Amino acid sequence: MEVWDDLPGQDKAITALRRAVAEGNPAHAWLFTGPPGSGRSNAARAFAAALQCQLPDPAQRGCGQCKACVTVLAGTHPDVALIATEKVNYQIEDVRELITKAQDRPSTAPWRVIIVEDADRMTERTTNVLLKSIEEPPPHTIWILCAPSPADVLVTIRSRCRSVSLAVPTRQAVAELLVRRDGLTAEQADFAARVSQSHIGIARRLARDEEARRRRDRTVRMPLRIRSVSDAVMAAAELVELSTAEATASSTERAETEAAALRTALGMDADSPIPAQQRSQFKALEENAKRRARRSTHDALDRSLIDLTTFFRDVLLLQLRSGTELVNEYLSDNLHAYANASRPEATVAKIDAIAEARVRIGANVAPLLAIEAMMVTLRPTK
Ligand SMILES: [Zn+2]
Structure with a gap:
């Protein structure tokens, strides 16, 4: 199993990310965009895993098996941070703290990767603090910002990021994933993919959890x-x-x-x-x-x-x-x-x-x- 396997309908994005990993000289700032449920943070995590993957051949990285891949996907790799906010907006102090963290050398892996979920939840003032670090990133740091669309991020940030846009996966692609990975019947998977409107996370919950289905139905x-x-x-x-x-x-x-x-x-x-x-x-x-x-x-x-x-x-x-x-x-x-x-x-x-x-x-x-x-x-x- 590779790190890319759970990103249905994102072949185009995956090709670009694989290439960036294989070339070994990735951009320092990335902007992943796509509607909620398209798998933005999953894609960001998969990319981070591939960057840190321990396989010697760069073209093979993202194996999904080595310790680096497994811990990045599990959210416990020491050099990959995933930042989200429970507030409506990120606080400026949170972002300052992140930037300090971005200066640190990675402890074991080749890169320090910082994934910012919901980069659209940042005020202009906060964004400007972040901008400095993205303009002149430490050589070992890679930022991955996630947002619904490029327009949700200030143009000053957007213009410094390499952009990856995720498509809304088709109902079929989501249903296939649910059958293959979660062992659902075709009928269950199709129902869940349809009523969730291809939102992968929601589809999986609806398919597996009868109570969740009942709540939605109510x-x-x-x-x-x-x-x-x-x-x-x-x-x-x-x-x-x-x-x-x-x-x-x-x-x-x-x-x-x-x-x-x-x-x-x-x-x-x-x-x-x-x-x-x-x-x-x-x-x-x-x-x-x-x-x-x-x-x-x-x-x-x-x-x-x-x-x-x-x-x-x-x-x-x-x-x-x-x-x-x-x-x-x-x-x-x-x-x-x-x-x-x-x-x-x-x-x-x-x-x-x-x-x-x-x-x-x-x-x-x-x-x-x-x-x-x-x-x-x-x-x-x-
Ligand atoms: Zn690996």
Whole structure:
């Protein structure tokens, strides 16, 4: 298994990254762009692993088997840092700390690699601090910035980075990955790839976790239940509750997977005690998991709103008779009935209301308040 195997639909990006590794003289700053779920951070991690891979032949690097590859992918390689923020924006102090870290020589590997998830969550002032280090990087340091699109990063940064854009993988590519790697049936994999709209991480959770499927189903059906203001208020409370449950479940699962990967990397059994010298590595994993759990509640809520949007997207497509495939094909009867009872203008207004709620929550409005206001506008209208 190579480090590139879990990046479905990204052949073009992989070719470019392989070449950069094989040539042995990679650019010092990279910008990985792609929509959420396209696998930006996975691609960044795979590239970091290939850069640090211990195989002597550069053209073969990214083997996925050596200690460097395994520990980079598990998130425990000492010279690869992955930085994310649980806040809306990175704090300037966090970035200063990163830059100090970038000055250090790598301890064992050829490079010090710093992956910045969500580089779009940086204010201009913070970006300028980072810019200096990217303009004149220490010879052994490689920055990998991730963002949804090049436009989300200041042009001063963008112009100094080598850019890699990730495509939204096709439904088939995601489904194939789920069958091959996660052992799902073709039918399960196809359903998950479809309703997640090719978001790999979400597709995998939905395919493997019946509770996650149930939560999504409750969310998508909400518009069918909302008739009155009090229905709307109840639906809002339920949506927040479902998202919190989803966030807790997904971060617990990820923490467990990472701890298991680290045990394997260190050659330990599932139940052998952690030796003293390795405790700090497990501790770091735990800290990471806690940080992510805080952020994932926000992300899960946002994801629920996207799920809710797919209902109205499907309704609108039916109303416009576009013939495009429905995301929620399994609710086809309900969607047809809903579409026939209202007009496209009303559907567009509802899609806008959800988009506005997402923006307000992103701007730190209390989630329940923003969602209640939104749910009230989701009552059926002609
Ligand atoms: Zn390797």
